[in-house]
Amino acid sequence: MHVLVIGAAGMVGRKLVERLAAEPTALGFEISKLTLTDALEPPVPPSLASISSALTADLAQPGEPEKLITGRPDVIFHLAAIVSGEAETDFDKGYAVNLDGSRHLFDAIYREGRREAYFPKVIFASSIAVFGQPFPDKIGDDFFLTPLTSYGTQKAITELLLADYTRKGIFDGVGIRLPTVCVRPGKPNKAASGFFSNILREPMAGQEAVLPVDENVRHWFASPRAAVGFFIHTAGMDTSTIGPRRNLTMPGLSATVGEEIEALRRVAGDKAVKLIRKVPDPAIQKIVAGWAPDFDAQRAASLGFVAETSFDEIIRIHLEDELEGKLP
Template identity: 60%
Template structure:
């Protein structure tokens, strides 16, 4: 089996590629070829024992998508995107990368299908930002898409394209609406949600962190480990159970900022929590106020997707995966 990952240099792309290097079985098939695509050559999955291709490419450039699709991967995991805060700040760039790049990729698949019947599994990384307020207490998969950001609008358009091209038989799509991934390792990115990780990651490493919103802000989270699990499961899923509705919200943990901080206290103690500094940011507060808080994900659970059950579990996953099991103790 040939797996291609666009956006392979990003955090989730890197971890997914590394998981394949560690375990090359996806479902009942073996990954024999792994193609990693990003605008900067991704240096990941170097331990992969099969054929490993690294492609430096920007999907929004003319001809790039067709060249990638000509490799005919069996599974194409489309993670390439710019994140929420950057997409909101730079409208043109957001639509060029998040919409035009996605459509170019799907249209290249359509052209290949019409030529020789090529029909790959496409796993599309979407977002909770496709939903807009006012919200019910728990948002189900049948809740209408009314995004309140340009990023959410771009992702919603991608979802509709995935449904339509799957319906027409050009591809076999699975759309994954990721919870906010927490705790993200490494340096902060430009995502408006970055502080959710920062107020945990930095204190766990003995550094000060800035909290730009109130403690009562509630959001929906899953760990990077769960994100990789979503992708692996989607790559091998029997899509007959999905029918024409190919996009699903993944399982996660609904928690307030106060819940996050209390979980951090339970795991790492008061001195670690004391490293969080409150510094309100009206721009971030405005963006976050329009985000959903909790979800009814029965479709995803029925399809076999799983995630953590508590925020304390999310913190412990980070400690195990990124800190070799060592962290400040309560």
């Protein structure tokens, strides 16, 4: 089977490819060919080099999605996006990449299928940003999509296109609404959500981290390992049981910042917790107040998707996957 990963240089994309390198049969079928693409050339794991090709592509440019589809990949992971903050400040670029890029990709599949029978599986990374406040205590599987960002709007529209193109038999699409991924590896960044990871990752590395919100802020999380697991599970699953509602809120862990900090204390001790510096930031507080606190992701659970059930587990996964199992 030919597997295409679009957005292979991003955090989830890289971890997905690393997982395929570590466990080549993870998808439940043999990968005969692997195409990795992103705006920047994505890394290729040495053990997959013989079957892999890496290329740069800008989905928003005419002709670029067609280039990816001429190879007729059987499974397409579509993880490419302009991130939330940039999509909000650069309205035109956000729509060009996140909406038009996805649509051009879907239309390239449609046209290839009209040329010669073609029915790939398309697994799309959506986001809980498709939801907007006010929320019920737990957001159920039939709560409506009222995004309050352009990023969330672009994801919600792509979900609708994916469902309709699937209904029309153009491809076999599944949308995966990711929780906020935590602990994100790498350096602290300026994303409004960055602190959720910073206050764990930095203290575990002996570094200070800034907490800009109250400890009672509640949000919805899954580890990078769980996020990769959602995509792997979808690639291997029988999609005929999903029905026409093709976009699924993934399971996750609902936790407060205070619960995060207590888990850090249990795993890494008071010394780590003391490295968290409280610097209230009203701008970030306002953004975060609009985010979803909790979900009841029954459909995904019944389809076999799993995530962590405690922040201790999320932190231990970070230790195992990023720090070789031990605190520095």
